[in-house]
Amino acid sequence: MLVVLSAGAGAVFIRSHKHPTASRELSVTSTPTPLATPSAFPVPTDARPIETTPPRTLSAPRAHASRAAVATASASATRVPKPAPTASAAAPGRVTPDASAGSAVGYFAAGGYPILVNQQHPAVGGSYVFTTWKWDGTHWVKLLEGTGSPYAAGNMAYDPAVGMTIVMTGSTARGWNGSSWIDLARVPGAITGQPYLAFDAARNQLVLLDSNPTGAVTWTFDGRSWKQAASSAAPAQHYGAGFAYDPRIRAIVLVGGRPSMGSGAFNDTWTWDGTAWQQQHPAAAPSGGYGTMAFDSATQQMVLLEENGTTWTWSGSTWTPLASTPRPSYGSYSGMIDDSVHHDLFLWEGVGGYESGSQTWTYANGTWTRR
Known part of the structure; x- marks a missing residue:
């Protein structure tokens, strides 16, 4: 299932989603180290769990998660019925981030x-x-x-080998284990x-690409430490x-983007095969940009x-546009993921301008539906 979340176009933040291998040990710090945050955004000194609806009971994260088991569960699961979409982004009394x-x-x-x-x-x-x-x-x-x-x-990206969803905060990787970061x-x-x-x-590893103004650096994470990958391009x-x-071609795909905030647009396609980045030259390509x-x-x-x-689909060698009505407009801070439980894509994005709400969509069988 793909899910996308985005914000209004008034401010765009640039970001944007088998083979059995040996499991790997996880080494973590039990007490998080305070992280530096932008001075413009002072951080509150408290950290409060929010009691809303009863949380799902989760077993402790496993250091040796089986990717084969994860893949089997995703492939064999039955589509879960979804509630009918509503016209508003959130029901009365509900808070939308x-x-x-x-x-x-x-x-x-x-x-x-x-x-x-x-x-x-x-x-x-x-x-x-x-x-x-x-x-x-149904709700956030x-x-x-x-x-x-x-x-x-x-x-963010889920690493099944450590059983956590990982995000970069500065140069530090932080993982969500179901109850805390x-x-x-x-x-x-x-x-x-x-x-x-x-x-x-x-290759059973998390990949980080630091695409920066002077070049690009690729790192791999084995559950313990980061290692810089040698890549000439x-x-x-x-x-x-x-x-x-993309599991079909056993490679990570990057497409589009902009060189800086609002200037120019890329429509190039690149793939990472575990050793090197290679630029692809498909017969058809998206128009470019975020x-x-x-x-x-x-x-x-x-x-x-x-x-x-x-909306476009990638075959592994070329791009094809899809006609879908209705369809979401692209909003700032958009993020799309695959929801393997509901067998669709999930999209979250901003709407109506910076810090002016958000909207949630799902994509299944060629159709976008607002939730």
């Missing part, structure tokens, strides 16, 4: 739900509040508020550009591109939503 800087949406496969981190705008004279949310199939439910929730520097490992050196994350199932200075793993992308496990298609609202 505003899309803002520091927002990212991901999928927590161990719990079977989409997860969102963001910062909520303060009251006059107050401080920004960092929050963590889950999508319960706040799970955590305060310093325990991270500021997202880029997109914990520090995993710092990348040696600074992240100076757009950080992209995707799990490379063929890479997609540099691509902000707001689509980024996701986008969000995820692999739809239900239809075995790579799906891209462009900033102009056009």
Whole structure:
């Protein structure tokens, strides 16, 4: 299932979604180290779990998660009926998280739900509040508020080998284990550009691309530490591109983006095969610019939503536009993921301007539906 979350076009934040292998040990820090945050966004000193609806009971994350088991569950699961969509983004009395800087949406496969981190705008004279949310199939439910929730520097990715959804906060990887965020490992050196994350199932490792103004650096994470990959060519200075793993070609795909905030547009396509980045030259290509992308496990298609609202699919060698009515407009801080429980794509994005709400969509069988 793909889920996309985005904000209004008034402010665009550049970011954007088998083979059995040996399991790997997980080494984490039990007490998170305080992380630096932008001075413009003071962090509250408290961290409060939010009691809303009773949380799903989860077993403790396993250090040796079986990817084969995960793949089997995704492939054999029966589509779960969804509630009928409503005209509004949230039911009366429900809180909808505003899309803002520091927002990212991901999928927590161990719990079977989409997860969102963001910062909520303060009251006059107050401080920004960092929050963590889950999508319960109908509404957004706040799970955590305060310093325990991270500021997202880029997109999130689920790592089945450690059983956590991972996000970069500066140069530190933090993982969601179902109840809290914990520090995993710092990348040696600074992240100076757009950080992209995707799990490379063929090689059983998390991949981080730091696409920055002077080049691009690729890192791999084995559950313990980061290792820089040697690659002579890479997609540099691509902000707001689509980024996701394609199991059909056993490679990570990057498409589109912009060189900087609002200037120019890329429509190039790159793939990472575990060793090197290679630019592809498809017969047809998207128009370019910001986008969000995820692999739809239900239809075995790579799906891209462009900033102009056009939906494309990637065959592994070329791009094809899809006609779908209605369809979401691309909003700032958009994020799209595959929801393997409901067998569709999930999209979250901003709507109506910076910190002016958000909207949630799902994509299944070629049709977009607002939730």
